[in-house]
Amino acid sequence: MKDASEATTTPDGRKIGAVMMEMRNITLRFGGVVAIRDISFDIREGEIRAIIGPNGAGKSSMLNVISGFYHPQEGEVWFRGRKRGPMKPYQVARLGIARTFQNIALFDGMSVLDNIMTGRLTLMRSGLAAQALWWGRAEREENANRESVEKIIDFLEIQPIRKTPVGRLPYGLKKRVELARALAAEPRLLLLDEPMAGMNVEEKEDMSRFILDVNDEFGTTIALIEHDMGVVMDLSDRVVVMDYGRKIGDGTPDDVRNNQEVIDAYLGVAHD
Amino acid sequence: MTDQLLFAAEVTLNGLMAGVLYALVALGFVLIFKASGIFNYAQGVLALFAALTLVGFQNGQVPFAHLINAVFGGHLQSFGWQLPGAVAIVLTALVMVALAVLIERLVLRHLVNQAPIILFMATIGLAYFLEGFGDILWGADIKKLDVGLPQGISETVETLTDSLFGYGFFIDNLDIVATLVAALLVISLTLFSQFTKYGRALRAVADDHQAALSVGISLRFIWVMVWSIAGIVALVAGIMWGTKSGVQFSLSLIALKALPVLMLGGFTSIPGAIVGGLIIGMGEKLFEFFVGPMIGGATENWFAYVLALLFLVFRPQGLFGERIIERV
Numbered sequence: 001m002k003d004a005s006e007a008t009t010t011p012d013g014r015k016i017g018a019v020m021m022e023m024r025n026i027t028l029r030f031g032g033v034v035a036i037r038d039i040s041f042d043i044r045e046g047e048i049r050a051i052i053g054p055n056g057a058g059k060s061s062m063l064n065v066i067s068g069f070y071h072p073q074e075g076e077v078w079f080r081g082r083k084r085g086p087m088k089p090y091q092v093a094r095l096g097i098a099r100t101f102q103n104i105a106l107f108d109g110m111s112v113l114d115n116i117m118t119g120r121l122t123l124m125r126s127g128l129a130a131q132a133l134w135w136g137r138a139e140r141e142e143n144a145n146r147e148s149v150e151k152i153i154d155f156l157e158i159q160p161i162r163k164t165p166v167g168r169l170p171y172g173l174k175k176r177v178e179l180a181r182a183l184a185a186e187p188r189l190l191l192l193d194e195p196m197a198g199m200n201v202e203e204k205e206d207m208s209r210f211i212l213d214v215n216d217e218f219g220t221t222i223a224l225i226e227h228d229m230g231v232v233m234d235l236s237d238r239v240v241v242m243d244y245g246r247k248i249g250d251g252t253p254d255d256v257r258n259n260q261e262v263i264d265a266y267l268g269v270a271h272d
Numbered sequence: 273m274t275d276q277l278l279f280a281a282e283v284t285l286n287g288l289m290a291g292v293l294y295a296l297v298a299l300g301f302v303l304i305f306k307a308s309g310i311f312n313y314a315q316g317v318l319a320l321f322a323a324l325t326l327v328g329f330q331n332g333q334v335p336f337a338h339l340i341n342a343v344f345g346g347h348l349q350s351f352g353w354q355l356p357g358a359v360a361i362v363l364t365a366l367v368m369v370a371l372a373v374l375i376e377r378l379v380l381r382h383l384v385n386q387a388p389i390i391l392f393m394a395t396i397g398l399a400y401f402l403e404g405f406g407d408i409l410w411g412a413d414i415k416k417l418d419v420g421l422p423q424g425i426s427e428t429v430e431t432l433t434d435s436l437f438g439y440g441f442f443i444d445n446l447d448i449v450a451t452l453v454a455a456l457l458v459i460s461l462t463l464f465s466q467f468t469k470y471g472r473a474l475r476a477v478a479d480d481h482q483a484a485l486s487v488g489i490s491l492r493f494i495w496v497m498v499w500s501i502a503g504i505v506a507l508v509a510g511i512m513w514g515t516k517s518g519v520q521f522s523l524s525l526i527a528l529k530a531l532p533v534l535m536l537g538g539f540t541s542i543p544g545a546i547v548g549g550l551i552i553g554m555g556e557k558l559f560e561f562f563v564g565p566m567i568g569g570a571t572e573n574w575f576a577y578v579l580a581l582l583f584l585v586f587r588p589q590g591l592f593g594e595r596i597i598e599r600v
Contacts, residue, residue, distance in 0.1 A: 067486065093488030105483035107476050117469075118476045122488035124469045138468065181487065 010237060017045030020221055021066065021189060026075035028061055035061040036072065037245040043189065048215050049223045050232045053242035054265060059225045060102060062242070063193050066223065067099045068092030080188075094122045098187035100178045102194045102225075108167035112158060112177050113149065115166050119184030120145045149184055155217075156180050156210060172203040176210070183214060190214070192224035196231055204228075208235055229266065233257065241265070278439045283561045284554055289447035291553020292454045293516075296509040297530040298537065298545040299458070300502045305539045306478045307498040308380075310391045314399035316527025318368075318503055321406045323510030323519040325367050327417050328410040330360040335409050357419030361507070368503030376496045384491075403524065412521070417514035421449050450512045457508060458546055461501070465542075470497065478540075532580035538590030547591060552576045 008016050021043040028036040036058045043049045051059050064070040065077065068089045077084045079095060087095075098119070107115050124141050153159055156176055161169060166177060175195065182190055195211065196204045208231060214220050226232045232239060233253040241249035241256055243265040249256045256262055297319065304312040312318075328335065332351040340348055355363075379394050422445040429448075434440035465471035476484045477494045485491065513523055529552075537548025556575040564571045583590065 069485075088490070089485040090488045090490045093486060099486050101482070101486070105480050105486065107479035107483060109479050110472075110475055114472060114475070118472055118484075118487050118489075121469055121473055142467070142469070185487065 016047045020045045022078040024076040026072045028070060028072045034245055039247045041240045041250055043223050046219055046221055047237040048235055050236035050239045051225045052232050052239055057242040058245040059242055063191055063225055067191055096188035098182035098185040099191035100182050100193055104174050104178055106166045106174060106178055111163050111165055113162045115177055116149050116180045116184045119181040122185055152180050152183050172199055190220050190222045194225055196228055278437055282441045283557045287554035287557030288550050289451055291550040292451045293512055294529050294533045294552055295546045295549025296454050297526050298533040298549055300505040301530055301534055302542055302545045303498055303502045307474055309388055313395040316524040317399040317402045318506035319510040320524040321402050322364055322368055322507035323514035324406045324410045326360055326364040327415045327519050329363050330355050333410060338411055339408055364507055365504050368507055369500040372496050372499035372503050375499055376492055380495055414518050414520040417519050421446055421515050446515060532576040535580040535583050536590055538592045541592035544590055544592030
């Protein structure tokens with residue numbers, strides 16, 4: 001971990017760059033409950049970084065700290081070489097951090113296409129007046145954005161459902177639409193909160209493939225949370241393991257797999 | 273018999289046009305309810321406040337004239353100018369936007385994540401405040417509003433129908449204008465919300481706050497936008513009702529007429545507000561015409577509410593509202 005600033009190449013030829021995001025000694029409390037206790041780790045440009053741990057380990061809280069939904073009481077969040085002050089979630093989104101949710105947060109009443117278009121809001125520049133009157137710039141912008149959204153729709157293979165209201169879709173497809181919306185923002189960092197939760201084997205395989213493709217094709221840095229160990233180990237370059245709000249492991253999937261503390265946390269251990 | 277049929281047709285037409293005015297008020301409620309889940313009790317007072325401000329600007333009234341006179345003595349009344357209607361309307365629209373900003377800053381911002389009933393109570397407070405503030409600002413007397421809209425019985429319609437059916441329809445010019453304006457307003461609001469990024473953001477916020485935040489939408493900005501639009505819709509309603517029956521306190525009570533419209537149309541549907549308004553407007557006129565004479569008349573006062581009650585029993589989500597599904 002000493003050479004954190006140097007670029008490296010993975011065995012399969014992807015480039016992993018410098019540190020993009022760094023969490024320094026993060027502590028998050030809810031009243032008297034400590035959800036995250038003094039955790040530090042980093043996320044590097046172009047990698048797939050996983051945060052794993054048993055239920056209640058504080059993984060989702062950590063993701064919410066990264067995405068600005070929670071503000072830690074102690075510690076610092078550094079993003080692209082700058083310390084990030086307390087921010088609103090929409091400001092974090094405008095920095096280029098997009099996310100999906102554990103229990104899908106889509107706009108049920110809107111079509112798949114419209115849902116994905118909302119992902120591009122941060123990239124659209126024309127003002128309220130131009131939009132209201134549908135003047136030159138607003139129209140050009142809308143068309144340009146439609147094009148890039150169509151590319152994402154192609155990429156994630158959801159053409160047949162573009163006009164369907166999201167509320168009517170089955171669970172697996174909703175997850176995919178949510179990924180599409182996050183991708184539409186052309187994020188530097190993509191946060192996935194349990195992207196495979198509640199999926200069957202086939203859907204999990206599809207989702208894994210999409211995550212790898214996104215990383216490969218767009219070079220998007222991805223941080224994901226999962227508690228399905230198998231999936232995570234195959235996908236990710238490096239893994240942080242949390243348990244009861246503490247970090248108990250950090251390293252390549254192989255390192256983590258052989259870490260005694262991690263094995264104990266997952267399999268349970270007799271306390272004496 | 274044909275005479276009575278023609279008369280009924282005229283009544284229907286008049287009812288539909290009255291319904292458009294109800295719909296205008298209901299529209300303001302729907303916009304705010306959709307975007308923030310707040311039932312805005314102050315919508316009627318917003319219309320009153322807008323109309324008062326419009327008259328004030330138009331007649332060059334000195335704001336707070338009574339207060340200034342009472343404290344410092346003197347006889348300030350007006351600046352002595354008359355603004356053209358269009359200019360006064362634009363100025364008033366700006367005031368409504370400023371009001372929306374203030375409401376967000378001073379009220380809504382402090383009540384984020386509170387229960388709907390708390391926000392509802394806040395809008396009741398807002399209604400009483402605005403009512404009193406409007407009086408202090410512009411005076412409590414009944415004012416005449418004339419921004420140059422045509423009024424009185426339309427002769428074109430009368431001669432046309434007379435030559436067609438041998439019976440002249442009495443239609444108020446103002447009602448025709450109101451219908452056109454309302455149609456224009458609804459079409460442009462629909463286009464705005466369907467085809468622009470702000471419209472999309474608006475629908476996104478209405479659907480899911482958390483998801484909206486995650487794609488970079490600022491809730492505060494959307495709230496200011498929604499309250500501004502609701503304020504401008506209130507201004508339009510205020511102009512129509514104010515021209516019809518003068519600007520006075522009772523203008524704020526039109527909000528009560530919007531309630532049955534909302535129960536029919538559903539609180540979350542813009543087309544619902546329009547159709548609900550039309551049904552209520554037409555229904556109460558026709559009921560008065562056919563049934564009124566048998567039960568002693570004056571049915572227009574209660575018909576709308578009884579209809580709304582029936583809807584509450586058999587279709588509580590309204591004609592166009594989102595289905596209420598209880599998941600267990």
